[in-house]
Amino acid sequence: DVVMTQTPPSLSVAIGQSVSISCKSSQSLVYSDGKTYLHWLLQSSGRSPKRLIYQVSNLDSGVPDRFSGTGSQKDFTLKISRVEAKDLGVYYCAQTTHFPYTFGAGTKLELK
Amino acid sequence: AVQLVESGGGLVQPKESLKISCAASGFTFSNAAMYWVRQAPGKGLEWVARIRTKPNNYATYYADSVKGRFTISRDDSKSMVYLQMDNLKTEDTAMYYCTAAGDFDYWGQGVMVTVSS
Numbered sequence: 138d139v140v141m142t143q144t145p146p147s148l149s150v151a152i153g154q155s156v157s158i159s160c161k162s163s164q165s166l167v168y169s170d171g172k173t174y175l176h177w178l179l180q181s182s183g184r185s186p187k188r189l190i191y192q193v194s195n196l197d198s199g200v201p202d203r204f205s206g207t208g209s210q211k212d213f214t215l216k217i218s219r220v221e222a223k224d225l226g227v228y229y230c231a232q233t234t235h236f237p238y239t240f241g242a243g244t245k246l247e248l249k
Numbered sequence: 250a251v252q253l254v255e256s257g258g259g260l261v262q263p264k265e266s267l268k269i270s271c272a273a274s275g276f277t278f279s280n281a282a283m284y285w286v287r288q289a290p291g292k293g294l295e296w297v298a299r300i301r302t303k304p305n306n307y308a309t310y311y312a313d314s315v316k317g318r319f320t321i322s323r324d325d326s327k328s329m330v331y332l333q334m335d336n337l338k339t340e341d342t343a344m345y346y347c348t349a350a351g352d353f354d355y356w357g358q359g360v361m362v363t364v365s366s
Contacts, residue, residue: 176352178294185346185356186294192352229294233352237312238284238296 139164141230143241149249150220158215158244160230165210167234174233177206177215180243181226190215222248251275253347253357260363266335269360271347278328279303281350285321285332287343288359297345298332315341337364 140163150156166173177190188197190206193213203218217224225248230241257269271283282305285297298321299310309321320333330347342364347357 174352178353185359186353187356188353191354231294231353236310238299240294240296242293 138237139166139232139235139239141232141239141241143228143230143244145244146242147245147247149247151249152220152222154220155216155218156220156246157217158228158230160208160213160215160241162211162213162232164235166213166232167210173209175206175208175213176231176233177204178229178231178240179224179226180229181223184226186229217246220246251349251355253349253355255345255347255357255360258345258360258362260365261337262366263339263364264336265364266333267337267362268331268333269345269362270332271330271357273328273330273347273349276349276355279325283321283323283330284348284353285330286346286348286353286356287341288346289340289343292343295343300330334362337362339364 142161144159148156166175173193175193178186178188180186189200189204194206205216207214225246227243227245229243252274254272261267282301284299287295287297297312297315300321300323301308318336323330344359344361346359349355
């Protein structure tokens with residue numbers, strides 16, 4: 138199985154700061170069609186997960202451009218600029234390139 | 250708007266069975282692969298099962314942890330997806346989420362399954 142290693146496990150941030158979350162996979166996430174199926178999800182407290190970014194860098198509808206995703210092959214980063222209170226929660230990276238699909242362990246974003 | 254609404258969760262004893270359901274709306278259900286993902290209390294996310302579409306022969310796939318015990322199915326006429334869970338174990342206790350499309354595009358609110366004696 139592809140192991141997704143997310144760091145850090147938690148982040149304390151002040152409103153308005155910028156943060157980055159790293160996600161590294163044990164195998165390349167480039168599929169045979171040339172696309173990279175690495176996604177970012179946010180789970181706010183008590184809620185179900187919601188996808189924010191798909192295929193490395195594509196923002197889902199309604200997601201502010203304060204969020205950005207970069208990376209390739211096995212190394213990916215989620216950056217949040219000017220953090221707002223509604224951004225708090227647990228962020229997960231997920232891969233749908235290889236079966237079984239796997240998730241990172243999550244990064245909890247909290248207020249400092 | 251896309252909606253996924255799970256139902257059928259509850260408390261069961263080990264080795265018992267339970268079937269949970271997911272009602273989908275707001276997208277062309279018959280064209281979408283469907284998935285179940287679970288989250289044990291205080292833990293991360295675990296993909297459980299996948300069912301493809303009719304052109305792909307409704308092919309199914311399972312995580313090793315549930316293979317042989319869980320069965321995913323779908324009814325395109327009703328826009329429903331199901332998860333039949335047999336021989337339940339305490340470690341199956343989790344919130345079960347229905348998700349739609351290939352890249353975890355949409356998620357339901359989840360349904361809690363508790364396996365305990």
